[in-house]
Amino acid sequence: MEPGPLTAGTVRPGGRTAKVRTAVLRAAQDELVERGFHRLTMEQVAGRAGIGKTTIYRRWGTRARLVTDLMGELAARSFPPPGTDAGSIEDVLLANARSVLAAINDPHFGATLQAVIAAATSDEGAAAALHAFYDRRITEWAKVVDAAVEGGELPPGTDGAELVRAVSAPLYYRLMVLRQPVDETTAARSAARALIAARAGAFVAC
Template sequence: MSAEDGSTTPGTVRPGGRTARTRAAVRDAVLTGLAEHGYPGLTVEYVAERSGVHKTTLYRRWGSVEGLVTDALDLAGEDAWTPPDTGSLDGDLRALAHEVTDTFGDASAAAAPIAFIAAAFQSESTAEALRGFYAERFARCETVVQRAVERGEAPPGTDAAAVVRAVSAPLFFRAVVTREPLDAPLAARTAAAVAAAVRAGGYLPATSPEPADRPGSADRD
């Protein structure tokens, strides 16, 4: 969306052609900078040198390091990634879990996403962009559960968003909070546990129990 003075709000530019190539080059420089220096060490000067885009242009279009990081997350969410389709709920959940362990279990692959997470604790706009990125990512994954319902592998009404989060959450916790190692057996166990809970109805919407009659209430009617 353009501002009244003709400038653009950081993170909202979506044109194609040369501008798209510039945006992609800036995004790549931001990712590299985050991986190498983290959010506190990332500077507009670094992005300018790495991307080949003059820093005056960066300040005009993105405003600050915060704007650069936010737009890099926005652009990352525009990719063509689709969730796995293995033909079964167990296979799809296992594949999703393996994607998490493959990314966060490799130090070089995990550097940029972990830097984004760290940046979200220091910048509210980055935190908002990160929430949006993962919300959109998880929304794409909901088709995994929808297909399972159609195949009779999951009860109708299963909360698809809760399922895909449940597969990722224990792995993210180990990768980002406790910094424990991730491996394929862990991914398989996590996926199997979630699949079993799905089949048991563990992700159906909660229902409020009927209030129990209080002792002696009938005598007072």
């Protein structure tokens, strides 16, 4: 299941430094959900976390770097891809679609994603944070797809990362552009259509 709000113990242990980071990232996520990226301030995060703002500025420096750290932590805790022995490519792509579905429909995590996605259209710092999040997720899922290519389930040269993107793109389009609900049926159709295209060679790297 995708991560909801950060809570004590969800970030790797490591003494006071780790506890401070947990408190700050939790506060940053809450502020992001409530206020959006552009109205998030280091002072508000400091007050919410109960941490001196000088500590936050010294460690993160800018709002963009703080949100990038938050998104990196969420990526590390988000729904992991199955192993390379996860079954058929149909199973893998459906699992990927369902992981996206879980992410965007989670009340807190989904709201966090939407806030950063919206900000990324006009802010380079937010865009960098979003890219870091998705680069990590796509890279991990692409490894599983690449294993299916090596096993002969898809044409040689199929770009696993592009196929993973093709599964999730329609779901985010519905959510962010059309503002339509995304459900299990939508996720399954997206995975099935991407698979048809992949088998036809649409994702073979040129």
